[in-house]
Amino acid sequence: MVSPVRTYALLAWTWTRAAAQYPLSFTLMTLGGFVLGGLDAAVIWVIFANTTTLGGFGLSEVMFLYGTAGLAFSVGDLMFSNLDRISQHIKAGTFDAMLVRPVSPFVQVATDRFVPHRIGRVLQGALVLGIGLSGVHVPLERAWMIPVMVLSGIVIFTAIWALGGAAQFLLTDAPEVANAFTYGGGTLVQYPLSVYGDNLVRGVTFVLPLAFVNWQPGLYVLDLEDPLDLPHWLRFLSPAAALALALVAGLAWRAGIRRYRSTGS
Amino acid sequence: MIIEVDRVGRTFKVRGSVVHAVQDLSFSVEAGEFVGYLGPNGAGKSTTIKMLTGILAPTSGHVRVAGLDPSRRRTALARRIGVVFGQRTTLWWDLPLKDSFELIRLLYKVDRKMFRERLDELCSLLGMGDFLATPVRQLSLGQRMRGDITAALLHDPAVLVLDEPTIGLDVVSKAGVRDFLRRRSVEHGTTVLLTTHDLGDIERLCRRVMLIDHGRLAFDGTVGDLRAMVPGETSIEDVVAHLYLSSRESPRTRPHRPAQDPPSVTA
Numbered sequence: 001m002v003s004p005v006r007t008y009a010l011l012a013w014t015w016t017r018a019a020a021q022y023p024l025s026f027t028l029m030t031l032g033g034f035v036l037g038g039l040d041a042a043v044i045w046v047i048f049a050n051t052t053t054l055g056g057f058g059l060s061e062v063m064f065l066y067g068t069a070g071l072a073f074s075v076g077d078l079m080f081s082n083l084d085r086i087s088q089h090i091k092a093g094t095f096d097a098m099l100v101r102p103v104s105p106f107v108q109v110a111t112d113r114f115v116p117h118r119i120g121r122v123l124q125g126a127l128v129l130g131i132g133l134s135g136v137h138v139p140l141e142r143a144w145m146i147p148v149m150v151l152s153g154i155v156i157f158t159a160i161w162a163l164g165g166a167a168q169f170l171l172t173d174a175p176e177v178a179n180a181f182t183y184g185g186g187t188l189v190q191y192p193l194s195v196y197g198d199n200l201v202r203g204v205t206f207v208l209p210l211a212f213v214n215w216q217p218g219l220y221v222l223d224l225e226d227p228l229d230l231p232h233w234l235r236f237l238s239p240a241a242a243l244a245l246a247l248v249a250g251l252a253w254r255a256g257i258r259r260y261r262s263t264g265s
Numbered sequence: 266m267i268i269e270v271d272r273v274g275r276t277f278k279v280r281g282s283v284v285h286a287v288q289d290l291s292f293s294v295e296a297g298e299f300v301g302y303l304g305p306n307g308a309g310k311s312t313t314i315k316m317l318t319g320i321l322a323p324t325s326g327h328v329r330v331a332g333l334d335p336s337r338r339r340t341a342l343a344r345r346i347g348v349v350f351g352q353r354t355t356l357w358w359d360l361p362l363k364d365s366f367e368l369i370r371l372l373y374k375v376d377r378k379m380f381r382e383r384l385d386e387l388c389s390l391l392g393m394g395d396f397l398a399t400p401v402r403q404l405s406l407g408q409r410m411r412g413d414i415t416a417a418l419l420h421d422p423a424v425l426v427l428d429e430p431t432i433g434l435d436v437v438s439k440a441g442v443r444d445f446l447r448r449r450s451v452e453h454g455t456t457v458l459l460t461t462h463d464l465g466d467i468e469r470l471c472r473r474v475m476l477i478d479h480g481r482l483a484f485d486g487t488v489g490d491l492r493a494m495v496p497g498e499t500s501i502e503d504v505v506a507h508l509y510l511s512s513r514e515s516p517r518t519r520p521h522r523p524a525q526d527p528p529s530v531t532a
């Protein structure tokens with residue numbers, strides 16, 4: 001059995017080499033992602049030109065939250081967003097081909113036509129995070145949470161993509177439903193959750209655990225009070241929430257493959 | 266027995282109604298046999314092949330290929346079985362053929378030296394030297410098919426399953442593919458099961474023929490036995506046409522006696 005990580009690297013590398021045959025396009029697309037991301041982040045400065053706080057948070061704190069969300073989302077997007085193409089593979093029959101190879105179909109779908117230029121968005125997220133961090137004081141005792149929250153965030157977004165992919169085994173025509181949760185979720189957590197209504201925040205804390213991408217652990221890193229007064233121990237739950245969601249996604253994926261019925265031709 | 270199919274059924278729910286794609290199907294294939302799998306359009310051939318390769322799980326009955334339950338041990342089985350779908354490619358559409366092969370080498374963990382030897386052999390037998398550097402999407406149908414057959418054999422599987430491997434090939438390519446499959450079976454002892462609508466494939470390659478109709482096994486025997494099914498008809502085309510037509514007229518009943526009592530297999 002070839003390990004899934006090795007398979008991932010192998011397939012992603014193969015597609016990267018294929019993309020490298022068009023170096024100009026690759027460079028432009030990477031730059032494009034970076035610049036578009038930059039414009040997106042520039043909205044923060046526009047907002048702070050007119051006010052000093054957003055949902056009770058200062059400029060650097062908002063950038064910290066934006067950066068961690070952006071980093072987690074864009075790594076997930078780079079590595080796993082192709083999972084939302086399951087229904088295309090089913091309709092084209094390419095999913096059958098994936099099932100007769102000795103490696104995980106999950107990895108095959110995730111890496112199919114892997115586009116390395118999405119790295120532009122990752123760099124942009126990391127940059128904003130860096131700028132945000134330079135403006136807030138985070139002692140070492142709390143800094144350990146930063147890599148933990150980014151990793152948990154990557155797992156959470158990946159699990160949502162996998163759930164969306166699994167749903168496509170049933171609803172072959174509704175890939176957009178999943179996109180609402182992935183891209184929508186990615187945008188939602190860019191800003192302090194305190195700018196939204198209480199019910200939405202409770203929903204993304206206890207139902208779809210987006211609050212654990214950066215909000216709850218971010219409050220810990222920044223050492224701030226929760227505007228909603230939720231218990232403090234929630235701030236340490238990101239890895240658990242990520243694992244629980246990954247487990248649900250894994251089961252859904254397996255159920256989806258068992259129900260797979262191929263096409264009639 | 267390298268392939269065992271025991272009272273297998275597969276249904277599909279299509280808008281409320283149930284389609285019985287395969288019903289109560291039983292047969293077995295010995296290692297080294299070369300079996301043709303015939304049947305009219307919609308008879309259940311591709312569905313059977315998808316169950317043999319683990320793509321589809323049967324809704325009833327049991328399948329074993331190379332000692333494994335295909336739908337449960339899909340990845341383990343993938344190392345022992347080679348699959349060709351004539352209608353579509355299992356290669357990577359955007360990659361040059363040789364990159365696809367290299368990827369297969371890595372995914373199946375084929376030893377580099379063995380890989381070179383097999384690829385050289387397959388390339389010269391199937392005449393592929395000219396288009397190894399071409400992306401799969403730019404290949405002609407016949408070129409792509411040769412690529413697909415090569416890809417299915419690079420890991421030297423014990424069983425080769427082909428769903429319409431000669432569809433759309435010109436006479437020369439077809440002869441090349443047939444010749445190649447025959448040699449593979451003789452020289453490597455590979456077990457081959459192929460579906461086709463080209464009876465020339467059957468006549469030239471298969472000692473044993475199975476005929477499936479409305480999801481049920483309607484005949485299992487030698488090509489000679491098949492001919493004898495319809496006295497008076499001499500060409501195999503006419504015999505098969507007769508069998509297909511008579512089943513169309515009475516689709517509810519099982520066509521012909523051998524359905525109840527298939528002649529014993531002569532391998």
Ligand SMILES: Nc1ncnc2c1ncn2[C@@H]1O[C@H](COP(=O)(O)OP(=O)(O)OP(=O)(O)O)[C@@H](O)[C@H]1O
Nearest residue numbers: 261262263264277286305306307308309310311312
């Ligand atoms: N995924 C599917 N969903 C619904 N029905 C299906 C599906 N796959 C096959 N069927 C039905 O099952 C029956 C058998 O189909 P199958 O593809 O196995 O036939 P076949 O013998 O390969 O025919 P052909 O010679 O045309 O390729 C057909 O009635 C077909 O409509």
Ligand SMILES: [Mg+2]
Nearest residue numbers: 265310311312
């Ligand atoms: Mg078919």
